[in-house]
Amino acid sequence: MTHHNFCRWALLGALATGAATSFTACTAPPQTSAAATVANKFGDATLRQIATAQDERQSATLLPFLNGPEALYRREAALALASVQDKAAVPALTARLTDEDASVRLAAAYALGQTADTTAESALRERVTQEKDAQARFYTLEALGRCVSRAGLSNLAKLPPALGADTAALAGQAWGLYRAGLRGVTSEVAVARLVQLLGPANPYRARLAAANALARTRGLNLNSYAVAIGTSAQSDPSYAVRSASAAALSKASAAVTVPGVLTTLARRDPDYRVRISALRAMTAAQYAPVKEAAWAALTDAHEHVALAAAEFFLNHAAGEPGVLFLEKANKLSAWRPRATLLAAALKLGGPEQNAIRAAVQERYKATSDPYEKGYLLKALGEDPAAYEFVRNATFATEQPVVIGTYGIEALVAMRRLPGFPVEQQPTFALTLQRAIGTRDVAVMGTAAEAIRDPKLDMRRLFANAAFLKEARDKLVLPRDLEAWQSLQQTIDYLEKKDATPLPVAKAATHPIDWAAVRAIPAGQRARISTSKGAVVFRLLVNEAPGSVASFVQLVNQGFYNGKNFHRVVPNFVAQGGCPRGDGWGSSDYNLRSEFADLRYGEGAVGLASAGKDTESCQWFITHAPTPHLDGRYTIFAQVVSGMDVVSRLEIGDRIEKIELVR
Structure with a gap:
């Protein structure tokens, strides 16, 4: 996520929501002002030592703490190993599943789950029936889902009779099945159990996990469960459960009841996130029965719902004249839904294709907003006849960099269209070579990705990788890591070599500043003044000291003032x-990932990255629970006020300033 890689995960993540948040530190209630003056835990030198070993990925330093006399340090060492994710630590962590202290057992289970090592499966499975502490039992079941094999899945899908009415066990089972499903480990028995757990008599945490599992596990056919899932989508008291259940209905599209449920949700659900999920669950096969609800959603009071409706038409409209979408677009005031409908107009085309293209190009010339310009180039990417216009815009001088970024993406998207003229393919190859020479990291990175796309068959046109090596060698690491990675992958592709490892910066290049950390109170808040209003974060310094210290230092430098929400x-x-x-x-530096025992609930604030230990300055706020990010992206703060502002933020909105407040 610096990042660009996270942007791709974001598209996938938007397809489903819903996660347990009430049981995590990530959803703690607002602190009192007095709490902001409480010292953080790193006054303890031993905790600093453990955290430093975590940051430096020194398992050998951490392992002795697992056997120490103090439960606090055993627990902290186990949690540190959850970030290190060293499979060599699995035996030592397994031994701590029987620790006399329940918090240590919980932390050991969490850390074992983070390793995703199937060698931990048998110990976790055995511990489920032995564990007396409810919360530790929950963690053990969830960790089992992260480690379970296909052969062992049946045991997870069927709780021991003694735990059949245990709410912690039911929730843990549901989350275990969810984690297994994310890994592609599922079965018909597991799916049937998840549908049972979705029922209203089950605890909140179990319903949340079950809905998410059904929404996000790939390859499921849920037609036979459409009635039960539809009931959940319409009647569950939690918006997050309704939203994820609505998303799951995309896998039951052949069921006769589904279009009616989705149209009802899109029109009437009181929460905008559920309406979005319903629109996204609509498929091309359902176009006729759901179309009117999608038309109505274009004028929804919430701009994000209107955008989801426009995206529905872009993805699924068929048999309609493009000019119809031009007319609809011209009636919209919000630029992103409008530009997306214009893309649909160009995609569908028809006799008025030239007029539609001209209208989009004129709108591009008329607007001064670089993000709207970018989206209009994205729309023109649906029409190969706009190639020259988009290319000229992409390489124009003295313009905001975002225009070039959107432009090169539009050119690549255009090339991938079936109707892209064969005679224009050599020109496209020259455009890519020009892009590599721009020294703009986004333009270079996107062009390099296109060159190595096997579907575009560019290897025959680029037999020599010298120009890519020259561009790569001018990049600065770790600042330009993503562009470096894209160029190197393309060099390896052209030269038919094994992938070169990503040069991740070591802890020694940017160690945790413990003096800075200790100066941050445990309840420290940050006030983000945006062009839509104020949002207040509570910084989680105890859980993510390196990340919080970096954020605070950047805030004190005024680094974020005047930046935009770009995605x-x-x-x-x-x-x-x-x-x-x-x-x-x-x-100019990277941070190490800090995977504390936190979850991505609504309003969680995470650091973007391009992979583990590549975090930097970019951050994101979740609109809703997004549990597929748990344990993969650092959480360093939690929104405590202003979620109404977060829900209204759009691309191009400004971060006016960030200040530390009490």
Whole structure:
């Protein structure tokens, strides 16, 4: 996520929501002002030592603490190993599943789950029936789902009779099945159990996990469960459960009841996130029965719902004249839904194709908003006849960098269209070579990705990788890590070599500043003044000291003042803090991932990254629970006020300033 890689995850993540948040530190209630003056835990030298070993990925330093006399340090060492994720630590962590202290057993289970090592499966399974502490039992079941094999899944899908009425066990089972499903480990028995857990008599945490599992596990056919899932989508008291259940209905599209349920949700659900999920669950096969509800959603009071409706038409409309969408677009005031409908107009085309293209190009010339310009180039990417216009816009001088970023993406999207003229393919190859020479990291990175796309068959046109190596060698690491990675992958592709490892910066290049950490109170808040209003974070210094210290130092430098929210995926995240404003920017250093025992509930604030231990200055706020990010992206703060503002943020909205407050 610096980032660009996270932007791709964001698209996937927007397809489903819903996670247990009431049981995590990530949803703690607002602190009193007095709490902001409480010292953080790192006055303890031993805790600093443990955290430093975590940051430096020193398992050998951490392992002795697991056997120490103090439960506090045993627990902290186990949690530290959850970030290190060293499979060599599995035996030592397994031994702590029988620790006399329940908090240590819980932490050991969490850390074992983070390793995703199937060698931990038998110990976790055995511990389920032995564990007396309810919360530790929950964690053990969830960790089992992260480690379970296909052969062992049946045991997870069927709780021992003694635990059949245990609410912690039911929730843990549901989350275990969810974690297994994310790994592609599922079965018909597991799916049937998840549908049972979705029922209203089950605890909240279990319903949340079950809904998410059904929504996010790939390859499921849920037609036979459409009635039960539809009932959940319409009647569950939690918006997050309704939203994820609505998303799951996309896998039951052949059921006769589904279009009616989705149209009802899109029109009437009181929560905008559920309406978005319903629109996204609508499929091309359902176009006729759901179309009117999608038309109505274009004028929804919430702009994110209107965008979801426009995206529905872009993805699924067929048999309609493009000019119809031009007319609809011209009636919309919000630029992102409008530009998306214009893309649909160009995609569908028809006799008025030239007029539609001209209208989009004129709107591009008329607007001064670089993000709207970018989206209009994205729309023109649906029409190969706009190639020259988009290319000229992409390489124009003295313009905001975001325009070039959107432009090169539009050119690549255009090339991937079946109707892209064969005679224009050599010209496209020259355009890519020109892009590599721009020294703009986004343009270079996107062009390199296109060159190595096997579907575009570019290897025959680029037999020599010298120009890519020359461009790569001018990049600065770790600042330009993503562009470096894209160029190197393409060099390896052209030269038919094994992938070169990503050069991740070591802890020694940017160690945790413990003096800075100790100066941050445990309840420290940050007030983000945006062009839509104020949002207040509570910084989680005890859980993510390195990340919080970096954020605070950047805030004190005024680094974020005047930056934009460059990416907003409705019902998923609002992301900002990029110095370029397009998601390809970074600071001059990387941080190490800090995977504390926190979950991505509504209003969680995470650090974007391009992979483990590549975090930098960009951060994102979740609109809703997004549990597939748990344990994969650092959580360093939690929104305590202003979620109404977060829900209204759009691409291009400004971060006016960030200040530390009490």
